[in-house]
Amino acid sequence: MASEETMLRKLQEAGWPSPIEIKCVKFDIDSVLDKLEKSHTKKAFYAEVVRWLIESEGKPTFRKVTGIEDDDAVRKAQFGDISNKESIKRLIEYVSKAAPGQIINFAKTTLEPEIAEYLKYYVTKTAPPETLICEKLKGMGIYTIAYIEDTFDYGPLCKIIINPQGLLRSLVEEPSRTAEFATVAKLTEWIISNTNENIVFVVDNEESPSKVIVASISPDQKEIALDLLSKFLNDIMNKENINKNIVINTMIKYLL
Numbered sequence: 001m002a003s004e005e006t007m008l009r010k011l012q013e014a015g016w017p018s019p020i021e022i023k024c025v026k027f028d029i030d031s032v033l034d035k036l037e038k039s040h041t042k043k044a045f046y047a048e049v050v051r052w053l054i055e056s057e058g059k060p061t062f063r064k065v066t067g068i069e070d071d072d073a074v075r076k077a078q079f080g081d082i083s084n085k086e087s088i089k090r091l092i093e094y095v096s097k098a099a100p101g102q103i104i105n106f107a108k109t110t111l112e113p114e115i116a117e118y119l120k121y122y123v124t125k126t127a128p129p130e131t132l133i134c135e136k137l138k139g140m141g142i143y144t145i146a147y148i149e150d151t152f153d154y155g156p157l158c159k160i161i162i163n164p165q166g167l168l169r170s171l172v173e174e175p176s177r178t179a180e181f182a183t184v185a186k187l188t189e190w191i192i193s194n195t196n197e198n199i200v201f202v203v204d205n206e207e208s209p210s211k212v213i214v215a216s217i218s219p220d221q222k223e224i225a226l227d228l229l230s231k232f233l234n235d236i237m238n239k240e241n242i243n244k245n246i247v248i249n250t251m252i253k254y255l256l
Contacts, residue, residue: 018172019159019172021164027121030089035115036088038115041112042080043079046081047077049103050077050082052099053098056099062074065090066082066087100124129252130248132255133251134162137162137251141220144164144168144169145214146162146215147161147212148178149211149237157178158172158175159242162247165216166193166195167193167195184201186210199214199215200226202229228255235250
């Protein structure tokens, strides 16, 4: 019986749309490399950077910067074939300082727009909007925000989650639990989880289907948090189409 329930739950979850996620990760060279590794055109980007460095400063400098000594490996690197992550890291760090404009231009012409923009933040030493949002929210005692909407097609659906962690991470990992949060939101304004997280519910009672904000917050800053969450709910629920940029811009309006 348990296995049947598990299979049914997985089938249900597989058919549910994933929420828009605003993830809060440490922004450094390693996070930049993680983004680059997900790019389908990373080799074209690496090739441009490698060729620029060799043509501008010579192979001895390239070898010193990357630690790549073998002639065949140097040749392959000029076609973007670099297997050693540490070599890529040192290459990006060096060229970002030596020729910031060049590497930004290479990224713009070879990488997917989102990844190119992410690299630009690193090169110009500015934080991505997601990082700024998470830092500001944390300063206000807000750790995770989820927006749940009771849809006609799927029932209660988590459409947005900012910094998924703790109890609210289950909205991403186990979408079937979204209905539980939506039900609890109708019964109370506040719960404390088994791990002592303070979870608040902000509900728009006039809407049908209902729309709810669930958030993990610090009880010391409850009033400030509830004011921002209410504004966010009122703003986001009135938008016909929601995408990541809309979520970011809506948050920035209240935080920056």
